[in-house]
Amino acid sequence: MSECPANLKANPVLSSWLRLDDQPRVGVRSGKVELGQGATTALAMIAATELGLELDQIDIMVADTAHGPDEGYTAGSFSIEHGGAAMRWAAAQLRELAAQAAAHVLGTTPDQLVVEAGQFRRQGHNEGVSYWQLRDRINLDVSALDLPAPVLHGGTIDDGHLQRPDLVGKLSGAGFIQDMMFPDLLHGRVLRPDHPQDRLLACDEAAVKGIEGVVAVVRDGHFAGVVAQTDETALAALAVLRKSAQWQRQTELPPDDGLNGWMDQATPLSTCFLDEPQPETATHTHQARYSRPFIAHASIGPACAVAHWHDGQLQVWSHSQGIYPLRRQLARTFGLDAESVNVTHAHGAGCYGHNGADDVALDAALLARAVKAPVMCLWTRADELSWSPFGAAMRMELSAGLDGAGQIVAWNHAVWSPTHLARPGFGDGVNLLAAGDLAQPHPRPPLADAPRPQGGGDRNAVPLYDVGARKITHHLLPQGPLRSSAMRALGAHGNVFAIESFMDELAMLAGRDPLAFRLAHLSEPRARGVIGAVAKAAQWDAQDQGGEGHGRGLGFARYKNLGAYCAVVAEVEVAETVRLVKVTAAVDAGEVIHRDGLMNQIEGGIIQAASWTLKEAAGWTQDGFKTRSWADYPILNFSEIPAIEIVLLAPEGAASLGGGECAAGPVAAAIGNAIAHALGVRVRDMPLTPERITQAIHA
Amino acid sequence: MVTTQATGPDAQSRHLTINGTAVNLSVDGDTPLLSVLRERMDLKGSRIGCTEGYCGACTVLVDGKPVQSCNTPVWSVAGKTVTTIEGADRHPVLAGVQKVFVELQAAQCGYCTNGIMMTLAGLLAQSPRPDRAHILAHLDERHLCRCGVHVRVLKAIDRLLAQPEGASA
Ligand code: FES
Numbered sequence: 001m002s003e004c005p006a007n008l009k010a011n012p013v014l015s016s017w018l019r020l021d022d023q024p025r026v027g028v029r030s031g032k033v034e035l036g037q038g039a040t041t042a043l044a045m046i047a048a049t050e051l052g053l054e055l056d057q058i059d060i061m062v063a064d065t066a067h068g069p070d071e072g073y074t075a076g077s078f079s080i081e082h083g084g085a086a087m088r089w090a091a092a093q094l095r096e097l098a099a100q101a102a103a104h105v106l107g108t109t110p111d112q113l114v115v116e117a118g119q120f121r122r123q124g125h126n127e128g129v130s131y132w133q134l135r136d137r138i139n140l141d142v143s144a145l146d147l148p149a150p151v152l153h154g155g156t157i158d159d160g161h162l163q164r165p166d167l168v169g170k171l172s173g174a175g176f177i178q179d180m181m182f183p184d185l186l187h188g189r190v191l192r193p194d195h196p197q198d199r200l201l202a203c204d205e206a207a208v209k210g211i212e213g214v215v216a217v218v219r220d221g222h223f224a225g226v227v228a229q230t231d232e233t234a235l236a237a238l239a240v241l242r243k244s245a246q247w248q249r250q251t252e253l254p255p256d257d258g259l260n261g262w263m264d265q266a267t268p269l270s271t272c273f274l275d276e277p278q279p280e281t282a283t284h285t286h287q288a289r290y291s292r293p294f295i296a297h298a299s300i301g302p303a304c305a306v307a308h309w310h311d312g313q314l315q316v317w318s319h320s321q322g323i324y325p326l327r328r329q330l331a332r333t334f335g336l337d338a339e340s341v342n343v344t345h346a347h348g349a350g351c352y353g354h355n356g357a358d359d360v361a362l363d364a365a366l367l368a369r370a371v372k373a374p375v376m377c378l379w380t381r382a383d384e385l386s387w388s389p390f391g392a393a394m395r396m397e398l399s400a401g402l403d404g405a406g407q408i409v410a411w412n413h414a415v416w417s418p419t420h421l422a423r424p425g426f427g428d429g430v431n432l433l434a435a436g437d438l439a440q441p442h443p444r445p446p447l448a449d450a451p452r453p454q455g456g457g458d459r460n461a462v463p464l465y466d467v468g469a470r471k472i473t474h475h476l477l478p479q480g481p482l483r484s485s486a487m488r489a490l491g492a493h494g495n496v497f498a499i500e501s502f503m504d505e506l507a508m509l510a511g512r513d514p515l516a517f518r519l520a521h522l523s524e525p526r527a528r529g530v531i532g533a534v535a536k537a538a539q540w541d542a543q544d545q546g547g548e549g550h551g552r553g554l555g556f557a558r559y560k561n562l563g564a565y566c567a568v569v570a571e572v573e574v575a576e577t578v579r580l581v582k583v584t585a586a587v588d589a590g591e592v593i594h595r596d597g598l599m600n601q602i603e604g605g606i607i608q609a610a611s612w613t614l615k616e617a618a619g620w621t622q623d624g625f626k627t628r629s630w631a632d633y634p635i636l637n638f639s640e641i642p643a644i645e646i647v648l649l650a651p652e653g654a655a656s657l658g659g660g661e662c663a664a665g666p667v668a669a670a671i672g673n674a675i676a677h678a679l680g681v682r683v684r685d686m687p688l689t690p691e692r693i694t695q696a697i698h699a
Numbered sequence: 700m701v702t703t704q705a706t707g708p709d710a711q712s713r714h715l716t717i718n719g720t721a722v723n724l725s726v727d728g729d730t731p732l733l734s735v736l737r738e739r740m741d742l743k744g745s746r747i748g749c750t751e752g753y754c755g756a757c758t759v760l761v762d763g764k765p766v767q768s769c770n771t772p773v774w775s776v777a778g779k780t781v782t783t784i785e786g787a788d789r790h791p792v793l794a795g796v797q798k799v800f801v802e803l804q805a806a807q808c809g810y811c812t813n814g815i816m817m818t819l820a821g822l823l824a825q826s827p828r829p830d831r832a833h834i835l836a837h838l839d840e841r842h843l844c845r846c847g848v849h850v851r852v853l854k855a856i857d858r859l860l861a862q863p864e865g866a867s868a
């Protein structure tokens with residue numbers, strides 16, 4: 001790489017990335033935050049590699065908008081690809097600055113020096129000088145753009161046994177935002193309705209004010225909440241407030257038929273972004289429709305934030321994925337300059353996209369405005385499961401033409417979905433839940449979705465296969481019955497499920513083995529590489545006819561068509577229930593920085609995707625949200641976990657790509673295909689529940 | 700002895716032992732044990748998950764048995780012994796579980812993990828030690844993980860079961 005990475009270009013001052021602390025430590029600060037996936041460990045490893053240090057010499061400094069760097073959102077599997085590239089470059093520049101200073105001190109030239117454990121030595125000599133001895137000679141308040149491109153050592157210090165420093169603390173005590181302690185901390189809770197279209201008209205604030213331990217009742221338009229000495233009191237006060245609440249319903253919800261029937265009534269914003277002239281050589285055509293429902297983030301920890309106003313300045317601690325966008329949105333909501341708001345990142349429970357983290361930050365800020373002390377606001381489990389944005393529902397219609405030789409010559413893919421990207425800061429407006437409820441409301445930004453090439457509802461809508469003439473249409477729907485935004489893999493989960501199910505259907509029509517059929521339409525070497533690797537690891541047998549309840553299926557995608565390659569074979573046993581026996585995956589995520597961390601991400605991605613695909617659907621009734629507790633939203637449990645085998649391919653010289661999201665689509669498709677292989681009937685609507693399978697058998 | 704101040708209508712003094720320390724609590728008897736641990740004792744390693752008995756993030760040991768502290772009223776543990784993850788140094792089986800979890804990096808966000816480790820410590824300290832199927836059934840009943848680290852948790856269980864009974868860290 002010879003060009004300064006974009007994230008460093010945007011934040012070129014080296015001191016916002018790196019700090020020489022007391023010997024033997026170096027502090028690193030990244031704009032990419034820890035979301036429970038171990039990203040900061042991998043970034044620290046990159047810095048250690050370039051600096052010639054050990055991992056335990058690196059202190060990961062808390063990301064904070066007052067100190068930079070601004071790397072936007074930690075999302076889309078870009079932490080390592082983009083954040084890592086910037087960190088590597090910045091650390092290499094620090095090493096070169098230090099080498100120059102060391103050369104000066106040692107009376108030699110930098111190219112004569114080696115660095116080991118932070119010590120620069122002339123080759124073959126013992127005496128040396130360390131980063132810390134050179135501290136006064138190294139100016140980190142320089143722009144990376146004013147320095148020459150550094151030599152990047154590349155690679156990783158991973159010896160296979162490295163452990164995440166943050167986990168040690170978490171696994172023995174405090175470590176999360178919910179655990180923060182301040183001597184004068186107050187506790188806040190907010191009142192939210194049970195129906196997505198209800199708004200608060202009135203509630204008995206006076207009754208709550210009288211409760212011992214209640215410090216403030218906050219009411220602003222349709223927003224209401226309580227602040228109390230303890231969280232128990234806040235919860236008790238919230239219950240009183242809820243009893244007295246009067247709600248006004250804006251609109252009724254369309255019925256939930258579990259198959260996205262509501263989409264028929266919605267008017268989409270349609271874009272046909274790929275439209276190649278269709279040939280006339282097709283002798284067979286086939287079409288099918290697939291769907292997935294809304295899916296909940298269902299974080300194991302409820303959304304939480306701490307806010308503190310002092311001298312007109314707002315300090316917020318948040319587990320947001322984007323502390324800078326959040327800072328700007330909070331400033332806009334309160335009519336402040338961005339500089340008057342500081343957002344400091346704090347670790348939350350596992351985050352898989354745009355959950356309630358940003359919304360609760362505004363809640364906390366609104367509550368804290370009424371008092372002088374810091375306020376911790378915590379969402380209830382019910383609100384966590386229903387007021388966090390959902391992963392968007394999707395409908396996919398595919399059709400294709402095969403020629404006489406069984407090759408695909410034409411391919412149509414149309415996808416209908418509400419937005420997959422309503423993060424704060426995208427578009428003109430304020431995308432924080434309470435902002436629209438205030439007496440002076442802030443409108444939401446206009447309808448939009450994640451732009452291509454990454455895409456939102458159309459993410460991975462373009463097949464990677466050589467399919468002749470392609471026509472791809474994205475129908476962006478207005479907000480559906482449930483609020484939707486980014487959730488792990490965005491539209492890739494639904495689109496890849498559809499494409500890969502359809503490939504199996506076409507293979508069957510052509511009388512070909514699904515694996516051979518895919519390879520006959522796939523020229524990209526790395527794509528073929530993962531398919532070949534998974535076939536070998538899973539001992540794919542083209543002769544296996546399946547049936548009698550036992551089946552195996554294949555799924556493949558390159559995430560976003562520009563990220564990691566992933567091929568999956570799922571084995572199922574179907575009787576009264578679907579038992580996922582084994583999932584084998586082959587992943588090519590380029591250069592691997594932290595092998596165990598990447599494996600952990602892929603394993604987790606496989607299990608979560610299996611859970612979505614087999615069990616999960618967020619629905620509603622005329623009374624409102626259907627997901628108010630874990631009892632309403634079952635996820636995969638321990639005895640349902642398949643055996644998992646992962647093969648990592650890392651072609652020489654290939655840049656690092658994130659791995660956390662690449663398995664979502666392939667896993668869904670592999671399971672669907674395995675069920676079809678086991679039973680001879682196909683279920684095209686997720687979740688692939690026993691009821692739906694029974695229906696398909698009897699259809 | 701740690702004493703905390705009285706609040707609530709039916710506040711009365713209750714004695715219990717938390718991680719080896721005798722504690723004299725003056726709280727409303729219906730206060731969930733989780734709130735006592737987190738808010739009064741500053742023991743934050745037991746997590747707030749659902750507070751309704753589904754996810755297990757709040758699991759602690761009461762007289763050695765795993766219980767969900769979010770739906771355990773403090774009156775019911777008066778006179779008993781409570782162990783949280785912060786008490787691992789006094790509970791060799793728990794310390795052993797923790798060691799294996801760190802070695803295997805059997806966590807992603809780690810929010811669910813302490814509860815799972817408490818349950819495993821409680822079960823593995825029983826005599827006779829329950830088998831894998833029993834442990835899985837127990838986890839199914841009482842624990843959720845959203846990050847999908849189940850495979851690693853299962854590996855940790857297998858490693859722990861392979862250690863001789865009564866073995867510790
Ligand atoms: S917090 Fe106790 S079971 Fe969920």
Ligand code: FES
Nearest residue numbers: 807811844845846
């Ligand atoms: S590790 Fe995050 S919920 Fe289990």
